[in-house]
Amino acid sequence: MIKIEAVVRPERTSTVLEALTAAGVKGYSYWNITGKGQQEGVEVFTGRGGHLSHRVALPKTMIMTVIPEGMKDAVVDAIIGSARTGDEGAIGDGKIFVSNIDDATRVSTGESGAATVA
Secondary structure, three states, X not given: OEEEEEEEOHHHHHHHHHHHHHOOOOXXXXXXXXXXXXXXXXXXXXXXXXXXXXXXXXXXXXXXXXXXXXXXXXXXXXXXXXXXXXXXXXXXXXXXXXXXXXXXXXXXXXXXXXXXXX
């Protein structure tokens, strides 16, 4: 089993979730986060006077799923294809982190192992 965590632009969340479902992902979690990466922030207008300020930490969405190892390439490709902006992407489109999961247990049945993510 592997865990995939993807940090994406908030406006791409629905598109990414649809792509995950189409790739065969049965379950996922997502939450809104704020952070700083290579994008280094943006300039935003604040207040009524149009004051320009630099916003370092930006809103993003973290999407997490645990899947069988055999689905890794399809899921990563689905995230890239749905989270990327424009033809070639842009700084700030996000990151994908892949990690190994040793075990999982389904709370309702006590069942453990790979069957919990099937």
